[in-house]
Amino acid sequence: MIPFERAWPYDLIMNDVYIPNCPFCGEDNVLVALRPEEIKEVQEGKKRLLIFPCCRNKVTLVDADRDYLLTTQTLRKLGQ
Numbered sequence: 001m002i003p004f005e006r007a008w009p010y011d012l013i014m015n016d017v018y019i020p021n022c023p024f025c026g027e028d029n030v031l032v033a034l035r036p037e038e039i040k041e042v043q044e045g046k047k048r049l050l051i052f053p054c055c056r057n058k059v060t061l062v063d064a065d066r067d068y069l070l071t072t073q074t075l076r077k078l079g080q
Contacts (some may be wrong), residue, residue: 007074008059008066012036019052023075026055040063 010032011018017034021027036051042048048061050069063070 002068002070005074006077008071008075009067010039010069011057016046022054024052024057025055027052030054033041039069040049042069 005066008023009020011020015036017036017039019030021077022030030052032050032052034048038048042061042064045070049058050061050071053056059071059075062070062072
């Protein structure tokens, strides 16, 4: 089962990767320095450091699917 608290959605728009909103500062539609080819490498098992340009926070990507990036740290709190 995917640990949803460590997953964050992303969108591919014309070979650019966008995060709908930053998990740290809340900025909307953040263009991140990640190429679609790099997402494929993450899916194949290569770790990748992702730095959010809006607030300079960083996460390590460990897996991905067509909708979500999986990180090593908790990005959201799930209901108790």
